[in-house]
Every structure is written in C-alpha cells, then in structure tokens.
Amino acid sequence: MAGGGGALEIPERQKRGKIVRRKKKKRIGFRIDLTPLVDITFLLLTFFMFTTTMLKPQIMEMRIPPEMYAKVEVRASELLTLMLTADNKLYWYKGIADQNNPPQEIPISKLRALAVEKNLEPTVKNRLITVLKISPDANYARVVEILDELNQAEIPITEAISKEVDEKGEPMKRQRKFTIAPLTEEDLKLLQGEGK
Amino acid sequence: MPKIKKKRMGFVIDLTPLVDITFLLLTFLMFTAKFKSEAEAEKQFTIRRPTVSPDTTKLPERDLAIINIAIDDKNPNDTSYYYGLTNMKDVPLVYQLVPEIPPELQSKALVKVDTTVLGKLIRATLSVRSSTRFAIDADRRIRFKWVEDAMNILRRNRAFVFNFVTDKRTQEEEQKTQKK
Numbered sequence: 001m002a003g004g005g006g007a008l009e010i011p012e013r014q015k016r017g018k019i020v021r022r023k024k025k026k027r028i029g030f031r032i033d034l035t036p037l038v039d040i041t042f043l044l045l046t047f048f049m050f051t052t053t054m055l056k057p058q059i060m061e062m063r064i065p066p067e068m069y070a071k072v073e074v075r076a077s078e079l080l081t082l083m084l085t086a087d088n089k090l091y092w093y094k095g096i097a098d099q100n101n102p103p104q105e106i107p108i109s110k111l112r113a114l115a116v117e118k119n120l121e122p123t124v125k126n127r128l129i130t131v132l133k134i135s136p137d138a139n140y141a142r143v144v145e146i147l148d149e150l151n152q153a154e155i156p157i158t159e160a161i162s163k164e165v166d167e168k169g170e171p172m173k174r175q176r177k178f179t180i181a182p183l184t185e186e187d188l189k190l191l192q193g194e195g196k
Numbered sequence: 197m198p199k200i201k202k203k204r205m206g207f208v209i210d211l212t213p214l215v216d217i218t219f220l221l222l223t224f225l226m227f228t229a230k231f232k233s234e235a236e237a238e239k240q241f242t243i244r245r246p247t248v249s250p251d252t253t254k255l256p257e258r259d260l261a262i263i264n265i266a267i268d269d270k271n272p273n274d275t276s277y278y279y280g281l282t283n284m285k286d287v288p289l290v291y292q293l294v295p296e297i298p299p300e301l302q303s304k305a306l307v308k309v310d311t312t313v314l315g316k317l318i319r320a321t322l323s324v325r326s327s328t329r330f331a332i333d334a335d336r337r338i339r340f341k342w343v344e345d346a347m348n349i350l351r352r353n354r355a356f357v358f359n360f361v362t363d364k365r366t367q368e369e370e371q372k373t374q375k376k
Contacts, residue, residue: 034215041218048225057245059253059331059359064351084340134340141336143343144246144362152249182344 060147065179080118080130082111083187084146086137094118097190108145115153126161129177133187150178230257235280235305241266246336247365255361256329259283261321262361263314263350264306265334265342275338277346279317280306286324293320311349318353330358 076096083091083103091103092114106114119128130150134143158174166172243266264278281287287305291297296313309317321328330350334343350358 034211038211038215038218041215041222045218045222045225048222048229052225052229057255057333057361057363058248058251059255060248060251060362061253061357061359062347063357064347066354066356067351134344136339136341136344138340139336140334140338140340140343141246143340144248144336144360147360148248148362 074129078124078127078129080128083133083183084138086135088139088142103191111149112153115150116156119157120160126175131179131181133181133183135183233282238304238306241269243333243335245361245363248362250364259325259328261328261330263332263346265338267335277309277314278306279309289324290320315349315353318355330355331361333361
C-alpha cells in the first residue's frame, strides 16, 4: 500500500550516454486488506441462505383420452372398479357388482397390495382395466393419494410382467389401462345396498 | 532482578479456510437460487399441495401454463381458478386472443378466471405455442369437482396431457398414512 511516491518519475536510465544502474530495492511483501471482501461475501451468503428453498414441487403426469362417443366393449371380468365417495371412503369390486359380489370398503394403505394382487391374477394378467369412479364432492388430496398408490403399485406389477415372455418369445410389456369416471347415481345405490 | 516483561504480541488467526468455505457455499447457493416468476410473485393465495411419495419428476420451468385452483387467503369459502404463464413473451399474445380479459389485467402474469375464460385461454395458449405444457396446481382441501371441471376444460380444448403439481410427502406424513 505504501511506497507509491516515485511511480510517476521518469526513470533516468540513460545519462550522458552512460547506463546508470539503479540500486535494486529489496521487495517487501504487500498485504491486501480482505475485510470488506469477506464482509460482502458473508452478507451475500446469509441472503442466499435465507432465501433459498430446497424443496421443489414435483409433478404427477396425467394423460386423458379425447372425448369419444363410440362405445367400447370390455369384458366385465377384466374390470377392477374403485369408488371414492363424497365422505372419502374407498370401495372396490371386480367384474360386475351384485349381491354375491358387493363393493367392499378398503383403507388406502391396503390399496397398493390390492392393485398388485388383482393385476397379477393369471386370468387377467396385463389386461385388467382399472376404473376409478370419483364423487365430485370427494377431497382432492384423497384422489391424488389414490392415484399415487396406484402409480406405486405399477413398480412391482411391471417388474413381474417383464419377467414373462409372449408368444413371440419377447419379454412382455406392461400395458396399463386406467380411467377416471364420475360416480353415478347407480353406483351410489350399489353402495347403499352394501351398507344394509 | 525483576524479570523483563515480555511485550504482548497480538495473535493472528488464519482466516483462509473460513473464507474458502464461505465462498464455496456462496457460489453453490448463487448457482442454485431461482427467482420467483412474475406469475408466482402476483399470487394472492397460498396453495397447500397434496402430498405424494417422493419422486424425481420436477415441474418444468419453461413454457408452462399453470391452472391454480386456490382457496382465497382472506375468505376461506371462496375457491377460484387462476391462470398463469411462465413465458412472459407469450402473455400479451395470448391475452390478445381473449377479449374477455379487461385491459387493466393485461399486464398481469396471473389472472383470476371463470370456466369459460379458462377454456378460451387454454385454446389461445395452444395456438400461440403448441408446445406449452399444462399443470394443475390445486389446493389439497378443495373438492374434486373443481379439478374434474378443469380436466374437462383441458380435454375439450385438446390438451390431453397435463400434470398435477404435488409436494413430496415427509416421513411424518408417511407414518400417519400407514396408521390409517
């Protein structure tokens, strides 16, 4: 920091044709005061530390089919119906529900196991269609929870199916068939019948 | 003879490692920091998202159209749709195609809409930029009817792929659901 005084003087290297050797000064190590730099750095650091959020939202991708008016016929035996009522209770049945096959209530924690079990039944393997019927008054968080459980169930299902081979000898590909439908009056009647 | 008192010498702490770490942290936080989009900054509500099991999918940041379904902070009985775009260049182009947006809202990145205007906005967005992705960011307390309507509007306007915005479930919540 010190010792800038002679900087502007023109060095007299040549004097009357003679080369004048200057005495070499011993170099003194210089110091830079780092305090302001560190001050600012700490200030910025604290600012960024307080303003960053590490948790970012994640997404759940949905694909919906275009509106179709043509009727598609499916086998009732290949149908797994889940029903979410207005009071956020979940019921399920396979095939067509009647007195012998009433909709049964199931807690969400057991849904994953049910989906895996039903999807891997030998008769309907890789062909099962899951229908989720949702009451408009059901809670959105509950719907997402159910979709999440069904997504999670895909992991063991896909794994089990990919181990098998089709007629051509190639490993089978998982074909997920899933649809969302509104809960109708008829469905509600069905559930009321179950209550009695 | 009295002992000669040694002159006390000031002590020096080497601050180099401290400054090293500080700089490292600073650079990390500076590079990872993301500033709020304009649409996000204009939000008048807080959304409590539904929670799902941890996943690696992240919300895309570019060319995203978000349909917010939120409960008003001040009036808890008031649920409404909000529409926002992350690409600020598209905003005036989209609004031009929707005459229902009043001029005082033209500069906003997030507008409160009803179902008819929502449909028109979706169609306008797709015609301005067909690669726009859609996301439904809804509050977890609302009834499914709201989301269902939004899904039907998306379907009617030929947006067949969209995302639900969710949050990662924490371990405590995980245990709670196990108990259920």
